[in-house]
Amino acid sequence: MALLEVEHLRVEFETRRGNLIAIDDVSLAIEEGEVLGVVGESGAGKSITGMAIIGLLEPPGRVTGGEIRLAGRRIDNLAYDSMRRIRGKEIGAIFQDPLTSLNPLYGVGRQLAETIMAHTDASPTAARARAIQLLGEVGIPAPERRIDAYPHEFSGGMRQRVVIALALAVNPRLIIADEPTTALDVSIQAQIIQLLKGLCREHGTAIMLITHDMGVIAETADRVAVMYAGRIAEVGPVRDVVKSAKHPYTKGLMGSIPIMGREVERLSQIDGSMPRLNAIPTGCAFNPRCPDGMARCGVERPDLMATGGPNRAACWLYAPLGVAVHG
Amino acid sequence: MLAYVIQRLLQAVGVMLAVGLIAFAMFNYIGDPVNNMVGQEASQADRAELRQQLGLNAPFPMQFARFVANALSGDFGMSLRMQRPVAHLIAERLPATLELVFASAILALAFGVPLGVFTGIKRHSWVSRVILTVSLVGVSLPTFVIGILLIYVFAVLLGMLPSFGRGEVVKLGWWSTGLLTKAGWLAIVMPAITLSLFQTTLILRLVRAEMLEVMRTDFIKFARARGLPERAINFGHALKNTLVPVITIVGLNIGGLIAFSIITETVFQWPGLGALFIQAVQFADVPVMAAYLVLVAAMFVLVNLAVDLLYYLVDPRLRGERAVAGGGH
Known part of the structure; x- marks a missing residue:
């Protein structure tokens, strides 16, 4: 059984002029630890597929058909709070723009610690220690000094590293990475992709890598859709x-x-x-x-x-x- | 931090000096103070002597310096109408107005913020629609109509609350407070509600609009993707990001309330500054007007200073820029 199975997924957007079908009969599977690249032009439905999997489609979009299963368990019909416990813990996500993915008013350590504490029984002290360790793992120099820094005190590439640390905070089994490097400088895109791939390989995390960049896919993915x-x-x-x-x-x-x-x-x-x-x-x-x-x-x-x-x-x-x- | 505070304090001093100049100018342009002090039958020589005594022949900067020095020691001269020191008159009236304004500000925040968050998050629920519709009443009905309606229902028909005055007050030094007696509490209910209604609506709508804006941002989407509990997202991440504009508006409004609670004070015969000011205007009581002007300006400056400091606490980005600006020079 694959880690993630999407079968006959259909997503519709209700509008005044009838329903638009954004995703029609999409089936795909991701094995444990596998990197699946999803390519296509903008508007092809890559991101919507990703958002449907983590249950964060924005209204009026909604899943109107098919099934999504994580390790055999159906997750597309879960109540909001059950799905919330899966997000971050089982399925992590990374979005396109690292500049806007972090809350500007909270220090990065606090954002990491709150994610860890939302999914585990870790004490604030333990969560903070884990947060420092995570920042080190994603290559932030002197993490114990940077832990209380605010997002605006990091560069774009460093912020995307923090975002990766947040997505990996509680070792999810799957990461949905939606254009994780598109907003970054070309010179650091490769670094970030290597980092993501390396960390996921270490932890045995599968990745659904959504991008329009075939170069990134060719270097990173095992399979492509x-x-x-x-x-x-x-x-x-x-x-x-x-x-x-x-x-x-x-x-x-x-x-x-x-x-x-x-x-x-x-x-x-x-x-x-x-x-x-x-x-x-x-x-x-x-x-x-x-x-x-x-x-x-x-x-x-x-x-x-x-x-x-x-x-x-x-x-x-x-x-x-x-x-x-x-x- | 210190550099920032000092900078703001210097600005505040500048503003106060400018207002002081306007207040001082009133003495010279609204009537002759000597005429106001001596009778019609005083001789030219008496006038000249008084003029010399009062220092009115001194150069303008000297006179202004004396006015500022006196004002700093709380001396704004005698009220022309009441023949009592202006400082005493204001000290008598100030507590009533401040208590009323802060009671209504607390009411406005206590209702405006949670209702704003609720209508921002559950924007399609019928409860939100009802709240928003009812809140329109708050903006569209004039203050005096609301006051009179409240008096009619709760004082006249039901006899639950007193219709005028502050009730029983207790002296704490020069400060007279109505908040230590039951009668005082009953008396402040209706004026405070009347004064707060518009503010509540304003804060509610502002918080709602800001919440709608913030809920669309990427960091809220990402907070959801991290699986944070809804409460932490709504009241932590989202609400905190709405605070800067809300603090700005609340700050400006508290200043405005102190200066312009006149209508509410008149309807409820509340013995505050508003009533004092209205009387002073009718009698061209220049010292009272000048003192009132300086006092209101001081309130605005103080509240704005507090607002600036709150920004500083809420938004780390300001801290960063200030720190760089402060440290670099």
């Missing part, structure tokens, strides 16, 4: 998705990334843009932009299916190879 218009287009081991993409959308995505040392006349691009939520085409959502489109694509929606390699893709090109498979 490519999202398009609220659905999963392709999923597979990172090598196979990068080197031998199967779904036409993934192929386009990979073709548009510059790679050092490879001679290319010019980078290719995918014509058109991702459809808006209120105008998702019938059949395959990618079909109007697809270079390999067939008659069937505009009518019938493809499920993820075997492609002959380790990847599975939601594309009718692979229909003859077998029956559609779920999960």
Whole structure:
């Protein structure tokens, strides 16, 4: 049994002009200690999937179908307070902007200690000692002196380290990292990713790494799920998705990334843009932009299916190879 | 910290000197003080002598310096109307006004803040809608209407509370307090509610708006993702971040209440400063007006000083910048 199983997840936003389907029939699984990269353009539903998993979808968004299970236990239908006990303790989260993720009026030590005490029986003294230890682990120099400093006294990269310490404070089994380095300086992005990956490997923590940066994914992830218009287009081991993409959308995505040392006349691009939520085409959502489109694509929606390699893709090109498979 | 306090104190002294100058100018522009002191039949020589005695022939800066020195020792001269030292008149009236203002400020905070937090968090609940609708009454009804309504219901119809005055007061040195007797407590209820209603509404709406703003921030989302209990998020992380604007408004309003509790004092015949000031204006009682002006300015300055110090305690970012600014120079 995988650590996290998401099955047929559907998230809708209720609006005055009807319900928008932001996530439609998304299934994915993360094994214990595994790094799953989730890529896609903005608006593809990556972040919403993450927020749905930790139960923090903002109204009017809500889960309207499917199941989310953590270590076999269903968590998408829990009462607010039961879910609160899972957040931070079982599933940690890191958000995009380290500058605004910390409360400006509380010292970092206090924020760490309150997180530790919310989930364990630690005394204030023990929580503080653990907080100092955590700051050391994420690479803050002289943590015993910095423990009472306020967020504004740290640089952006240091703040993101504090955020990582907060997410790892009580050793969760899964971290959902939503664009954890996008707001940071390019020069420290790699450091932060290495730190996150290293710490999670030490603690055996699984990561769901949400990003639009294929470079980060290629270096960090074990497996990748490519999202398009609220659905999963392709999923597979990172090598196979990068080197031998199967779904036409993934192929386009990979073709548009510059790679050092490879001679290319010019980078290719995918014509058109991702459809808006209120105008998702019938059949395959990618079909109007697809270079390999067939008659069937505009009518019938493809499920993820075997492609002959380790990847599975939601594309009718692979229909003859077998029956559609779920999960 | 010390540098910050000293800087604020210097500013306060500057403001007080400016107000003192305006108050002093009133003596020279609103009538001739010599005319006010001697009768119609005094001779030109008598006037000149008095003028010399009073030091009115001294250069303007000298006169102003004497005015400031006197004011600092609490001497604002004699009231023209009452023929008593202004300082005594004010000392008699000040406790009544201050007790009323602080009672109503405490009421306003005690109701405004929790209701603001509640309506900010449960903004779709019908209870919040009822609170917000009722609170509109607080802003839209004029003070005197509320006062008269309260008097009609609780004093006339029900006979539960006295309709005017401070009740029984006890002297503590020069301070007379109504808060040590039952009659005094009963007497302050209605004026305090009347005066606090507008403030309560203002604080409620301000806290609510700030809460709505803060609840959308990333650090609240992240606090949720860390699994902190709701209470710690709402009353710790969120409320504390609404405090700076709330402290500002409450501070300004306390100053305003002291200066302008006139209507409430009139409706309830509350023997406070407001009533004293109104009478002074009617009789062009310049020394009383001047002293009142200086006193109100001093209150504003004091409250603002307290507000600045509170900022300092609430927001570490200010401390940081000040410390850098203070240490760097």
